Amino acid sequence: MKFRSLEVLFSPTQACNLRCSHCHLEKSNLKLPVSTAKKFLKECQNTGIKKVGFTGGEPFLYPEFLYKITKYTVSSGLYFDCLMTNGVWYKDKEHLYAVLSRLNSCGYDGKICVSVDAFHNQNLDKVALFIKTAFDVWNRGDLISIASVIGKDDEKTINKLEKLAYKLNGRFKKFSDRAMGITCLESFIQIAFIELSDIGKIRNSQKQWDGRWFREDFCEGPGNVFMVMSDGAVKPCCGYANRHKLLTIGNIFKDTPGDILNNIKNNFFTKLIFTIGLTGIRKKMAMRHIKFPGTTGNQCFFCNYLLENFSENFLRDILTNASE
Numbered sequence: 001m002k003f004r005s006l007e008v009l010f011s012p013t014q015a016c017n018l019r020c021s022h023c024h025l026e027k028s029n030l031k032l033p034v035s036t037a038k039k040f041l042k043e044c045q046n047t048g049i050k051k052v053g054f055t056g057g058e059p060f061l062y063p064e065f066l067y068k069i070t071k072y073t074v075s076s077g078l079y080f081d082c083l084m085t086n087g088v089w090y091k092d093k094e095h096l097y098a099v100l101s102r103l104n105s106c107g108y109d110g111k112i113c114v115s116v117d118a119f120h121n122q123n124l125d126k127v128a129l130f131i132k133t134a135f136d137v138w139n140r141g142d143l144i145s146i147a148s149v150i151g152k153d154d155e156k157t158i159n160k161l162e163k164l165a166y167k168l169n170g171r172f173k174k175f176s177d178r179a180m181g182i183t184c185l186e187s188f189i190q191i192a193f194i195e196l197s198d199i200g201k202i203r204n205s206q207k208q209w210d211g212r213w214f215r216e217d218f219c220e221g222p223g224n225v226f227m228v229m230s231d232g233a234v235k236p237c238c239g240y241a242n243r244h245k246l247l248t249i250g251n252i253f254k255d256t257p258g259d260i261l262n263n264i265k266n267n268f269f270t271k272l273i274f275t276i277g278l279t280g281i282r283k284k285m286a287m288r289h290i291k292f293p294g295t296t297g298n299q300c301f302f303c304n305y306l307l308e309n310f311s312e313n314f315l316r317d318i319l320t321n322a323s324e
Helices: 034-044 063-075 093-105 124-138 154-167 257-266 268-273 277-287 299-309 312-321
Strands: 007-010 051-054 079-085 111-115 144-150 171-174 180-184 187-195 223-228 233-237
Touching: 007 034, 034 063, 034 223, 034 257, 051 063, 063 079, 063 093, 093 124, 111 124, 124 144, 124 154, 144 154, 154 171, 154 180, 257 268, 268 277, 268 312, 277 299, 277 312
Parallel strands: 007 051, 007 223, 051 079, 079 111, 111 144, 144 187
Antiparallel strands: 171 180, 180 187, 223 233
């Protein structure tokens, strides 16, 4: 079994101040109780969990969760990974400074990753102010990174990144098609690129069947996390296919981390993902003469394709009865 529980990634609220066309999360005002999250984190410390991260929705719309879980993480001797944000959730400069200052005083010392691309319709002046204020509060040159979705309107995305660099009094640097960054404020902001999801309002807007098969890594990139949703549901990865029921491996309101690890082993689909990988699943299906529209280098897209186009019973029959 190649699944290793390395991180708890909390999505404490699915509320968001933006409505991005590529987003697959259903908007909701439901909030994850702090007490439940603390209890789960305490139980996680015996399973190899080392890090805590935050995503959304927009996590800064539930700041009390960030403050209290940050304090608990520090007191428990755990580390922080990353806090994802759109960078424009705040009302004004005073509100922004107050929230970031309090989070810093609670002990948050992880990364802050800001989403900037053609799909996030933010005011770049507000994004720039967020970044400048965060650098001022933490006084750390490695604090900020940027996540950009690619696969459609890439020229528009690059144009936005160049404009943001200008607003930061910095320079946009392109080292290769996938290696870019912004130098500003005596810091370097690394840009990470994420493959576009073939879902929501942009469904079928790009060719995900791109003529190559992904490199099998047993979902090392998006996986090996307990991603906790605002309703307590736990997913084994943060990839966009995780919204499917078959990738729900427990709920922290009723399951311990040990229960969830057992659920991964007992769920035929997740067990195969973390033993033979999506490549092994693909080969099993090919042995049963299942044909795909093409080949794809995006493992999340392939996982999502399987879960959207084949029923659970059909997949169970194909994958459990195909010869090795």
